[in-house]
Amino acid sequence: MKFGEYRVEVIPDCEFRLDGGAMFGVVPRNLWSQACPPDQQNRIRMNMNCLFIEGQGERILIDTGIGDKWSEKHRTMYGIDRKRSFDESLRMIAGCGSADISIVINTHLHFDHAGGNTNVDASGKAVPAFANARYFVSRAEYEHAEAPSERDRASYLPDNWRPLKDTGQLELQESEYEIGPGLRMETHAGHNRSMQCARLEQDGQTLFGFADLVPMRAHVPFAWIMGFDLYPVETLEAKKKLIPQAERENWTCLFYHDPDEPFGRVVKNEDKFRAV
Numbered sequence: 596m597k598f599g600e601y602r603v604e605v606i607p608d609c610e611f612r613l614d615g616g617a618m619f620g621v622v623p624r625n626l627w628s629q630a631c632p633p634d635q636q637n638r639i640r641m642n643m644n645c646l647f648i649e650g651q652g653e654r655i656l657i658d659t660g661i662g663d664k665w666s667e668k669h670r671t672m673y674g675i676d677r678k679r680s681f682d683e684s685l686r687m688i689a690g691c692g693s694a695d696i697s698i699v700i701n702t703h704l705h706f707d708h709a710g711g712n713t714n715v716d717a718s719g720k721a722v723p724a725f726a727n728a729r730y731f732v733s734r735a736e737y738e739h740a741e742a743p744s745e746r747d748r749a750s751y752l753p754d755n756w757r758p759l760k761d762t763g764q765l766e767l768q769e770s771e772y773e774i775g776p777g778l779r780m781e782t783h784a785g786h787n788r789s790m791q792c793a794r795l796e797q798d799g800q801t802l803f804g805f806a807d808l809v810p811m812r813a814h815v816p817f818a819w820i821m822g823f824d825l826y827p828v829e830t831l832e833a834k835k836k837l838i839p840q841a842e843r844e845n846w847t848c849l850f851y852h853d854p855d856e857p858f859g860r861v862v863k864n865e866d867k868f869r870a871v
Contacts (some may be wrong), residue, residue, distance in 0.1 A: 598847075599777065599797020601650035604689050605849070605857045608645060608660025608681055608711060612638035612674030618810070620822040630813040638674055641811070643707055644857035645681075646793065646804055646849060647689045651775040654691060655698045656725070657793050657804060658851065662710030664721065664754065681711050681724075696725045700780065701732045702806040703790040704740040705750040708851075712755045721754035723764055730759045731774070733782065734767040735789035747787065747825060783808055783837070785830030786823070793849075802847040808833055810852035812859055812870035838868050 596603050615637050619627040631639040643660040660681055665673070682693045701709045712730065713721040723730075740751045759765035770782040770789075780791045786807040793804035807823075808830060809815060817834050820827045841848055842861040848870065850857055859870040 598795060598802055599800070601648050601778070601795065601797065603649075603795070603802065604647040606645045606647050606656070606681070606684050606688055607857070608643040608684070609675060609677040610640055610642050610854055611661055611676065611707070612636075612640060615639040617822045619813075620820050620824070620827065622819050627813065627819070631811070634674075640854040641852040642854040642857075644849060644851050644853065645711075647685070648778065648795065649689070653697045653775060654689075654695055655700065655774060655778075656696050656728075657700045658702055658708045658806070659699060659711030659724065661707045662713065662724075662755070664710065664713070664715050693725050694727055696728045698774065699725050699728045699730045700774065700793070701730070701736070701756075702780075702792065702804070702851075703736050703787065704732060704756055705747075705807075706752050706755060707750075708806070709755040710752070713758050721758045723759055723762055728764065730756075730765045731768050731772075731780075732756070732765070733770055733780070733789055733791055735770060735782070736787075736791070737765075737767055739787060739789050744825070747823075750823075783833045785826050785833050786821070787825050800847070801841075801844060802849065803837070803841060804849040804851065805837075806851055809838070809848075809850060811850050812853050812856060814850075815861060815868050815870045817868075839863075842868060 615633040633639050645660055646657040648655040686692050714724045716722050743751045773779045777796045779794055782791050792806050795802040820830050824830045838861055842863050848859050861868050862871050
């Protein structure tokens with residue numbers, strides 16, 4: 596779609612599944628299961644909706660999905676259902692290939708947001724998937740990924756970022772920074788201390804990528820917070836600030852993990868917020 600001076604597309608990576616209880620924290624199963632029916636292993640369907648932005652002489656990709664470096668054991672565990680490669684999806688939707696991407700931005704370095712940063716070559720070595728791109732991530736997130744807590748260590752796989760450091764393609768950024776006119780990244784703590792969200796402002800309109808702060812449409816209600824979040828109280832505070840603003844200003848919202856409708860708007864009914 597056209598968004599001011601930019602062209603914007605969603606490039607879905609593939610469906611995968613995570614435990615529904617973990618995805619909804621303290622929300623009772625009989626509530627979240629109505630919005631996201633689980634399978635026999637209590638897992639729910641999710642996707643990874645990467646954002647392609649073209650303009651100002653750049654082809655930008657925000658997050659890269661789960662990647663394709665997984666063993667059969669882990670494909671089964673996460674229910675990874677890949678119909679086509681990410682490069683094929685990029686060509687089909689955006690009309691360009693991985694070699695044409697000039698900037699890759701990671702909101703954070705968890706495997707489901709940075710897994711597609713690298714591919715495995717014929718020798719089994721992880722190499723950059725976007726050979727001509729500069730890769731941006733916040734310095735705070737990079738430092739956390741290199742020394743994660745015991746609670747989130749399993750989400751950080753070094754093959755997703757260290758090869759980029761080796762090739763000189765990784766560029767560490769501040770907690771807030773601008774990529775181009777009207778396009779910036781900003782840090783919102785909650786999922787961890789350093790996860791970032793994308794904000795694109797053009798002609799009085801805002802497109803906001805919530806990343807894992809509000810991963811799916813079902814997570815719009817304030818208390819519907821992931822069990823994965825390291826700082827759920829801070830997630831709550833960020834949601835209480837951003838979601839009313841999204842409704843008030845009629846933002847176009849990107850829900851990164853929604854398997855059916857990546858874009859939506861927030862509406863308010865009887866003091867309750869929901870996505871449509």
